[in-house]
Amino acid sequence: MKVFIIGVGLIGGSFALDVKTAYDSVTVFGIDQSEKHLEEALSLGVIDAKATYEDLAQADVVFVAIPVNALTKQLSKILDLVNDDAIVIDAGSTKEAICELISEHPKRRNFLAAHPIAGTEFSGPSAALHGLYQYKTNIICEVEKTAFKLQEKALKIFSDIGMRIRYMDPKSHDIHIAYTSHLSHISSFMLGKTVIEKEANERDIFDMAGSGFESTVRLAKSSPAMWAPIFQQNKTNVLETLEAYIKNLQEFKQFMEQEDFESIYEAMENTNKIKEILKGITVKH
Amino acid sequence: MKVFIIGVGLIGGSFALDVKTAYDSVTVFGIDQSEKHLEEALSLGVIDAKATYEDLAQADVVFVAIPVNALTKQLSKILDLVNDDAIVIDAGSTKEAICELISEHPKRRNFLAAHPIAGTEFSGPSAALHGLYQYKTNIICEVEKTAFKLQEKALKIFSDIGMRIRYMDPKSHDIHIAYTSHLSHISSFMLGKTVIEKEANERDIFDMAGSGFESTVRLAKSSPAMWAPIFQQNKTNVLETLEAYIKNLQEFKQFMEQEDFESIYEAMENTNKIKEILKGITVKH
Known part of the structure; x- marks a missing residue:
């Protein structure tokens, strides 16, 4: 063959x-x-x-x-x-x-x-x-x-x-994958960007970042040559996910400003069920 | 002892x-x-x-x-x-x-x-x-x-x-840790929330989510009882990080809306240096 x-x-x-x-x-x-x-x-x-x-x-x-x-x-x-x-x-x-x-x-x-x-x-x-x-x-x-x-x-x-x-x-693929993959990459890239912009002194990142940061920002190492065209081709769906994500972040921010930590607790608790969802994913590295 | x-x-x-x-x-x-x-x-x-x-x-x-x-x-x-x-x-x-x-x-x-x-x-x-x-x-x-x-x-x-x-x-600790840890948790929790809200049919998440999503959303499994009080005690710093993060996401969204994929490429490429920064973190699981 x-x-x-x-x-x-x-x-x-x-x-x-x-x-x-x-x-x-x-x-x-x-x-x-x-x-x-x-x-x-x-x-x-x-x-x-x-x-x-x-x-x-x-x-x-x-x-x-x-x-x-x-x-x-x-x-x-x-x-x-x-x-x-x-x-x-x-x-x-x-x-x-x-x-x-x-x-x-x-x-x-x-x-x-x-x-x-x-x-x-x-x-x-x-x-x-x-x-x-x-x-x-x-x-x-x-x-x-x-x-x-x-x-x-x-x-x-x-x-x-x-x-x-x-x-x-193909249509369903592009919608779902925007949520389960493309948005993760943006969230990770922008997290990396935000932290790098703040922490001009990189030693502070190095010393204080644990496995949590490493895991969340891992995808920010990905290739821009691969990812920019993906975002371009899946523009409409990706924009929809990005809008929903920003809206959730803004709501979280508002809860914090209003000292409404009960709603923050609740939002986190409801999201904890991702545990059960992720159990189904068999990822071997 | x-x-x-x-x-x-x-x-x-x-x-x-x-x-x-x-x-x-x-x-x-x-x-x-x-x-x-x-x-x-x-x-x-x-x-x-x-x-x-x-x-x-x-x-x-x-x-x-x-x-x-x-x-x-x-x-x-x-x-x-x-x-x-x-x-x-x-x-x-x-x-x-x-x-x-x-x-x-x-x-x-x-x-x-x-x-x-x-x-x-x-x-x-x-x-x-x-x-x-x-x-x-x-x-x-x-x-x-x-x-x-x-x-x-x-x-x-x-x-x-x-x-x-x-x-x-203590003051420096709380500022830096807001960027390298607390923001990661919010980004991950809100990513999980966004995807769960969209994907009422969980089989779609299960089947289409790869190791990238798993890694980015891992912290959304964390305990709300631990994290809500952290956000409360570090409110000012966390709000600052959240604002910077949302701003970067909005900018990314705007680049996409304007079809400015060169700026998107550039933002990702600049963030790739997180690779070098993370190399310094020794994480043993």
Whole structure:
């Protein structure tokens, strides 16, 4: 099996590693606009060989893991180049724009719109992890638009690397993911910004920050090149979450100003049920 | 050595466990307003015996780990009851109110104002952890107001359980901790609230939330009984952080509305330096 990874960073690189573990007879080719990343992926054993778009005709599977603004620019071209039996899977964090863009493409049936809910705050080939996808959810959109045999091929791979599948329409995906992922990133980035602006003397952060701060601000290490385009493509939904979040913060602030600590207690107590909700999430690091 | 723990929850209980590991000849007594917690701490081996305020005269060391509103009510009484050679250490997350309250107490020299930067989002005796304090920072305020011999006694214990010490005045403590800890909790609680409000159907959270959401919302599992009083006692500083945070979120929102994704990219990129800052934090779970 010839698997082509376009974008050999955290997401593409981890997929490469897992596929190589799952199958004996697989060759993983890497394509990346950064020659440095490609060399790095090769020397780390993330990919077996470097390739270019001209080689895509040989591909059985193409996994596209590039920022969503690059994805909308490249996907048509990629589909043009693959053969009729190839399956092209994307890993973009937004789904509506890409599904719409590709809806009339003659090779629409060769494309599977996916969003593996997996990752870390790090990026690049050196961030690729063995087993990143194990026990994780893969959200697949518009599955009915993908050729049945190619669906099967893709699902077999996801199953072999340990993922569970959830089907969803692109619109619903983009709304829910704005709440469960995109807003977390903004909240974390702005928390980091606020603390850095205040604490010009970084030693004070260093000394007084505990595991709580570290955990809440972890996502602020994420790649702007990946995240700015996500916010752009999911603008309407993200703005809705941001509005709701700011409103809750303003209410909390107002309670404090009014010395209404009973309402603050209550708001926190009601939110404690996130404990039970999170128990369902199996996260293996 | 007779060590009394007042409040046998996460913080007090973990201190008890570490002290018992560090010393052969120590007896740990527990005092708690909850008989259930006391029984639990005893059966878990967190404490050696149950005690009451009447036993405090025997104490060599008293470690007070109760919510900060209870602390301001109890500390005077506790100091009244201990003998002249006892050291009373608190673990409150705010320091200005307690230091001011106790400033004229005849046994001020028996008190050491401390804030161990350690914890988890869980509470109660069953949340007590061996080694919680190892490599963690203990912030000590107004050390000069504690009798020298008693300072030495306390510092020896902190050192023996693996803590490093940082000295700070109570006012600075409360300002900095508002940014590095209190704001993180509000940001996390309000994130949890926002997502729960939107996602009435919890299966959607469960399926689509990854490790990023989990990490950002972790602190929303924290105890309201502990946190509402902290926000109350540190009201002025917390309001300042909250204002700065909301302002940054509003600016982010405005950039999005104006389709100014360059400014969004820039804000994120500037915040990425939190990576370097966090590298300095040694967090062992």
